[in-house]
Amino acid sequence: xxxxxxxxxxxxxxxxxxxxxxxxxxxxLEAGEQQLSAAYTPNLVVNISARHLHxxxxxxRQLFGPQAELTVYRWLYQPGEFASEQTVTIMGxxxxxxxxxxxxGPVRPATQVEVSYTDAVALGIDAPCRPxxxxxxxxxxxxxxxxxxxxxPECVIRAQRHVxxxxxxxxxxxxxxKQSVKLRVSSDCTTTxxxxxxxxxxxxxxxxxxxxxxxxxxxxxxxxxxxxxx
Amino acid sequence: xxxxxxxxxxxxxxxxxxxxxxxxxxxxLEAGEQQLSAAYTPNLVVNISARHLHxxxxxxRQLFGPQAELTVYRWLYQPGEFASEQTVTIMGxxxxxxxxxxxxGPVRPATQVEVSYTDAVALGIDAPCRPxxxxxxxxxxxxxxxxxxxxxPECVIRAQRHVxxxxxxxxxxxxxxKQSVKLRVSSDCTTTxxxxxxxxxxxxxxxxxxxxxxxxxxxxxxxxxxxxxx
Numbered sequence: 001x002x003x004x005x006x007x008x009x010x011x012x013x014x015x016x017x018x019x020x021x022x023x024x025x026x027x028x029l030e031a032g033e034q035q036l037s038a039a040y041t042p043n044l045v046v047n048i049s050a051r052h053l054h055x056x057x058x059x060x061r062q063l064f065g066p067q068a069e070l071t072v073y074r075w076l077y078q079p080g081e082f083a084s085e086q087t088v089t090i091m092g093x094x095x096x097x098x099x100x101x102x103x104x105g106p107v108r109p110a111t112q113v114e115v116s117y118t119d120a121v122a123l124g125i126d127a128p129c130r131p132x133x134x135x136x137x138x139x140x141x142x143x144x145x146x147x148x149x150x151x152x153p154e155c156v157i158r159a160q161r162h163v164x165x166x167x168x169x170x171x172x173x174x175x176x177x178k179q180s181v182k183l184r185v186s187s188d189c190t191t192t193x194x195x196x197x198x199x200x201x202x203x204x205x206x207x208x209x210x211x212x213x214x215x216x217x218x219x220x221x222x223x224x225x226x227x228x229x230x
Numbered sequence: 231x232x233x234x235x236x237x238x239x240x241x242x243x244x245x246x247x248x249x250x251x252x253x254x255x256x257x258x259l260e261a262g263e264q265q266l267s268a269a270y271t272p273n274l275v276v277n278i279s280a281r282h283l284h285x286x287x288x289x290x291r292q293l294f295g296p297q298a299e300l301t302v303y304r305w306l307y308q309p310g311e312f313a314s315e316q317t318v319t320i321m322g323x324x325x326x327x328x329x330x331x332x333x334x335g336p337v338r339p340a341t342q343v344e345v346s347y348t349d350a351v352a353l354g355i356d357a358p359c360r361p362x363x364x365x366x367x368x369x370x371x372x373x374x375x376x377x378x379x380x381x382x383p384e385c386v387i388r389a390q391r392h393v394x395x396x397x398x399x400x401x402x403x404x405x406x407x408k409q410s411v412k413l414r415v416s417s418d419c420t421t422t423x424x425x426x427x428x429x430x431x432x433x434x435x436x437x438x439x440x441x442x443x444x445x446x447x448x449x450x451x452x453x454x455x456x457x458x459x460x
Contacts, residue, residue: 117446118348129418129449161419188359189391190424191447216347217421217447219359 015079015205042169045077046183046208046226048215049159051101051115053088053143054108059152063088063145070105077207078164080106089144090115090156092123097144111152113141114159116211123156130157131197161214162197163228164204173228176200182229183208191218196228245309245435272399275307276413276438276456278445279389282334283318283343283373289382290337293318293375300335307437308394310336319374320345320386322353327374341382343371344389346441353386360387361427391444392427393458394434403458406430412459413438421448426458 060068070084084105090113091097098119112135120127125139140153163181165173175181177200184192193214208228210220290298300314314335320343321327328349342365350357355369370383393411395403405411407430414422423444438458440450 117449118442121446188425189444192422192424193447194420194422195418212348213443213446214419216351216443217423219347 015077040168040172042165042172042206044206044208044226044228046185046210046220046223047077048212048220049114049209050212051090051098051113051119052083052104053090053101053113054111055103056109056111057107059111059143059150060086060103060107062148062150063143065147068147070103070107072105073102076104077205079203079205082106086145090123091142091144092125093139094124096122096124098123110135111143111150111155113143113152113156114211115156116213117158118213120156120158125156127156127158129160131160131162132157158211159209160197161193161195161208161210162199163206163208164199164201165206166202166204167200169204169206170198170200174230175228183210184227184229185218185220185223186225186227187219187223189217189219192229193218245307270398270402272395272402272436274436274438274456274458276415276440276450276453277307278442278450279344279439280332280442281320281328281343281345281349282313282332283320284338284341285333286339286341287337289341289373289380290316290333292378292380293373295377298377300333300337302335303332306334307435309433309435312336316375320353321372321374322355323369324354326352326354328353340365341373341380341385343373343382343386344441345386346443347388348443350386350388355386357386357388359390361390361392362387388441389439390427391423391425391438391440392429393436393438394429394431395436396432396434397430399434399436400428400430404460405458413440414457414459415448415450415453416455416457417449417453419447419449422459423448 064086070086072082073085074083076082082105084103086103087100089097089099090101115127125141128138135154135157138154139156141156143150143152170176175198177198179198181196181198182192182194183196294316300316302312303315304313306312312335314333316333317330319327319329320331345357355371358368365384365387368384369386371386373380373382400406405428407428409428411426411428412422412424413426
């Protein structure tokens with residue numbers, strides 16, 4: 001994974017070590033040490049993904065110059081993922097724009113813009129709700145960087161609400177990769193989000209991603225509890 | 231009710247007539263005509279309330295001049311309620327503003343500003359989630375009209391999601407005034423909103439009000455069904 005070339009802060013290293021330890025618990029569980037099951041309690045984290053984009057190497061160079069690299073602004077909860085210092089302006093078909101939209105690194109094979117419905121209305125773009133990576137038939141937009149402009153087809157989506165989890169987490173909950181589950185957020189305006197897509201991978205930490213509309217709808221910031229349900 | 235002095239369009243008159251007929255069904259039901267119960271099917275409507283304000287006579291005059299009256303821009307679903315042609319600018323403590331916020335009529339005893347959390351963030355105001363009318367301890371704001379400015383304490387809230395209903399509707403669902411119920415909106419991002427406040431009155435038509443964050447979170451515009459649950 002190319003992200004491993006980037007220096008990691010202590011906090012993130014600790015998280016990865018914990019993840020490895022959990023994974024080993026899981027392997028011993030599978031090997032029949034049933035009494036270990038009580039030792040693992042999933043630590044559910046729910047975060048809001050503000051509008052952002054992922055970018056290909058080619059588009060990064062077109063927007064930021066031929067030598068451009070993404071540099072770390074802030075590490076994210078998922079190992080190796082980071083908010084970069086680089087931002088772009090996104091423009092819709094009627095020249096409505098949102099400035100300073102942050103690129104999340106590392107670079108990816110394809111460029112993808114993820115906005116909330118509120119953002120989509122502001123841009124005049126009818127963004128479909130899709131799992132990350134599924135941009136076929138989605139609307140395009142114009143990206144404006146300090147060194148260039150790119151007009152992109154099929155790139156703007158509202159990311160379907162989803163939960164990252166390790167195989168250990170999935171086993172603990174009894175969930176499978178790509179399964180739709182529910183998230184209940186308790187607050188003054190308690191809300192249950194259905195159609196939460198499970199994304200299972202060994203490198204993932206247990207984390208739900210909502211967008212800003214969803215986070216605001218349930219007042220996530222002041223939530224008293226969160227729970228994943230089948 | 232002062233709103234009855236305002237001329238009503240045919241569509242709204244029809245709604246009121248239907249409401250009266252329903253009410254008569256309810257009275258006959260209570261009188262023992264049980265077979266009538268099958269005749270009434272609630273027609274659940276869910277609408278998004280964009281940011282707006284209600285205004286007192288005094289503040290209307292301060293903002294729009296001593297002879298000012300609210301004039302009808304568009305009738306709303308609830309009988310007698312209307313979006314007025316009059317709009318104001320709302321300003322937060324750090325001079326962040328939202329322009330063209332519509333006043334809903336008729337005039338009320340107290341002025342109250344209702345915003346989404348997205349709006350509250352834009353204004354730099356920490357608006358609490360409250361039932362309409364409960365503004366005690368809520369933050370204030372500055373209202374700017376064409377003829378004057380008013381600095382108001384305790385007026386900015388996020389309106390708690392709620393459902394207007396007639397006593398007949400309440401009886402059909404088995405709900406009581408002020409009860410908290412649930413609204414399930416089915417879409418690509420199905421969402422169940424809890425803490426939906428029942429507001430029962432003879433003049434109310436069956437209608438849920440969500441704010442823009444909530445409407446966007448569940449993609450209400452493209453919803454395939456809506457249902458109220460206990």
